[in-house]
Amino acid sequence: MLFRSQAALDEGIVKPILIGRRSVVEQRIERLSLRMRVGIDCELVDPDKDDRYREYYSLYHTIMRRRGVSRNEARVVVRTNTTVIAALMVRRGEADAMIAGVRGRYVEHLSPIFQIIGLKPGVNRAAALGMMLLPKGTIFICDPFVNANPTPEVVAEFTVLAAEEIRRFGIEPRAALLS
Numbered sequence: 001m002l003f004r005s006q007a008a009l010d011e012g013i014v015k016p017i018l019i020g021r022r023s024v025v026e027q028r029i030e031r032l033s034l035r036m037r038v039g040i041d042c043e044l045v046d047p048d049k050d051d052r053y054r055e056y057y058s059l060y061h062t063i064m065r066r067r068g069v070s071r072n073e074a075r076v077v078v079r080t081n082t083t084v085i086a087a088l089m090v091r092r093g094e095a096d097a098m099i100a101g102v103r104g105r106y107v108e109h110l111s112p113i114f115q116i117i118g119l120k121p122g123v124n125r126a127a128a129l130g131m132m133l134l135p136k137g138t139i140f141i142c143d144p145f146v147n148a149n150p151t152p153e154v155v156a157e158f159t160v161l162a163a164e165e166i167r168r169f170g171i172e173p174r175a176a177l178l179s
Contacts, residue, residue, distance in 0.1 A: 001018075001099065002018075002025075002028055002029060002032055002034055002036075003032065003034070004099065005018060005036065005042060006034045006035065006036055007133060008133075009036055009041055009042065011133055013133075013169075014096075014097075015041070015042060015043065016036070016041075016042040016043070017042065017043040017044075017045060017086075017089065017094075017095055018038070018042055018043070018044050018045070019044075019045045019047070019082040019085050019086060020044070020045075020046070020047075020082065021046055021047070021048060022038065022044060022046045022049070025038060025044060026038055045085060045089070047078070047079050047080070047082075047085060048079070053078065053079070055092075056078045056085060056088050057071075057074045057075045057077075057078040057079075058074075059088055059091070059092070060074045060077060060078050060084060060088060060116070061074035063115060063116060064115065067115075081112065082100075083098075083100045083108070083109045083112050083113070084112045084116065086098035086099075086100060087112050087113050087115075087116035087117050088116055090116075090117055091116050091117050098113075100113070106146075110126070110146065114126070120161075123157075123161065125144075125147055125150075125154060125157070125158075126146055126147075127142050127143060127144040127145075127146065127147070127158040127161070127162070128142070128143045128144075128145065128146065129141070129142050129143075129162050129165055130142075130143065131169075138169070138171065140162060140165075140166050140173070142158050142159065142161075142162035144158050155177065159175050159177065162175075163175065
């Protein structure tokens, strides 16, 4: 994830927000010989020391209490699950997007995103949209793999939604559909 953050920073795409313990993040940046500096080139959210922790677990509890999550469980989840923290930051408008899934099963990352952020109004399904920064340009890949046997109409819907997101990057999309 740190390599991706450095690449995005180098491309001028984002100012990354890293989530993790300061000592671990700084040690990994140094070990990987990356140039980014915590607090200057990137923001750090340290679950053990962030001033927003109480606000985060309170919001998570509000969202999840009808699903049986107690206040104490909400505290533990927000302290230990970086995907939940990132999704809460997106929901609160503190981050525009999130990258998750370097470790763990896909569903472990997708479930909190659905629970905390949810789907855009009028959208009933989700697909993955990946971005690759290549020497010849940026390529986006929309993958509906979280939907078993999507119909042609569903694939068309995802194509339109992906095009909307790609335009947010200032790129006029051209789609190639593969089966």
